[in-house]
Amino acid sequence: MTIIFEILIAFFLVVSGIFGFVGSYGMIKLKDPMSRLHAPTKATTLGVGGVLLASIGHSVLLEGKLSLHELLITLFLFLTAPITALFIAKWHIHRHEKPSDLPDAGEDELWATHAVEQVEDVPDHTAN
Amino acid sequence: MIRLLHRIFPHPHLTFLLTVVWVLLANTGSLNSVVFGLLLGIIIPFVTQPYWPDRPKLRNWPMIAEYMLVVLWDIVIANITVARIILFKRDADRQPNWVSIPLELRTPEAITVLAGTITMTPGTVSCDLSAQGHNLLVHCLDAPDPEAVRDEIKQRYERRLKEIFE
Numbered sequence: 431m432t433i434i435f436e437i438l439i440a441f442f443l444v445v446s447g448i449f450g451f452v453g454s455y456g457m458i459k460l461k462d463p464m465s466r467l468h469a470p471t472k473a474t475t476l477g478v479g480g481v482l483l484a485s486i487g488h489s490v491l492l493e494g495k496l497s498l499h500e501l502l503i504t505l506f507l508f509l510t511a512p513i514t515a516l517f518i519a520k521w522h523i524h525r526h527e528k529p530s531d532l533p534d535a536g537e538d539e540l541w542a543t544h545a546v547e548q549v550e551d552v553p554d555h556t557a558n
Numbered sequence: 559m560i561r562l563l564h565r566i567f568p569h570p571h572l573t574f575l576l577t578v579v580w581v582l583l584a585n586t587g588s589l590n591s592v593v594f595g596l597l598l599g600i601i602i603p604f605v606t607q608p609y610w611p612d613r614p615k616l617r618n619w620p621m622i623a624e625y626m627l628v629v630l631w632d633i634v635i636a637n638i639t640v641a642r643i644i645l646f647k648r649d650a651d652r653q654p655n656w657v658s659i660p661l662e663l664r665t666p667e668a669i670t671v672l673a674g675t676i677t678m679t680p681g682t683v684s685c686d687l688s689a690q691g692h693n694l695l696v697h698c699l700d701a702p703d704p705e706a707v708r709d710e711i712k713q714r715y716e717r718r719l720k721e722i723f724e
Contacts, residue, residue, distance in 0.1 A: 468681060532656055
């Protein structure tokens with residue numbers, strides 16, 4: 431019976447290893463910065479998820495005690511990954527995209543990142 | 559009585575969530591950690607109450623469960639799709655694209671959940687909101703047909719979120 435559990439846990443570890451690797455490889459292979467953003471936000475989610483499943487499986491099936499705090503890592507990952515991605519994306523828009531490069535923003539005319547640049551009297555911090 | 563309960567638990571969902579998170583963090587189901595978690599669950603909502611002036615009321619619990627299952631399933635699919643694009647598709651064949659999604663959602667909480675979901679699911683990252691929050695800018699890893707992506711997001715996620723939050 432133990433051997434089946436061990437195979438199951440090993441399977442999750444291998445799957446997570448593959449997805450972690452693909453996520454990192456994507457950073458090298460994809461050429462434009464916005465596409466690079468896709469690889470780490472997604473492929474690594476399943477990568478980390480696989481390790482956590484293996485960890486829960488190991489403590490429940492082999493050590494015989496319930497351990498669920500791995501679920502918290504998943505929760506925090508789901509909260510932080512989109513925010514990191516949004517920050518990087520906004521930085522990219524701020525530095526490299528003109529309003530004319532992006533699709534129509536509908537009734538609001540400008541995307542928030544560009545709208546901020548339109549504000550007059552931005553305090554100048556470059557002097558200090 | 560109800561008002562007294564409401565004063566002690568201004569935000570019952572948050573109380574519940576904080577207790578569960580604390581018990582998971584302690585990683586034991588002992589009475590100790592449950593009581594301390596409950597204590598945190600009472601104090602934190604009480605102190606942070608001014609920061610939630612008009613939070614939306616969540617009513618549609620079956621829909622929330624359905625939404626979470628749909629998103630979890632989509633995340634697994636997303637990983638496989640993105641992995642396949644990265645490994646097997648030549649960079650020249652890929653068509654990265656910006657898509658603008660007109661939003662029907664108005665509550666900030668609902669838009670936050672939608673943006674987070676879009677980032678976690680197949681080949682899309684939400685990048686920006688329009689100046690007044692009426693449109694969402696999404697970047698697609700490989701989208702020969704931006705219209706289809708827009709319609710799928712509206713149909714699959716926004717419709718459900720609208721039922722949950724509004």
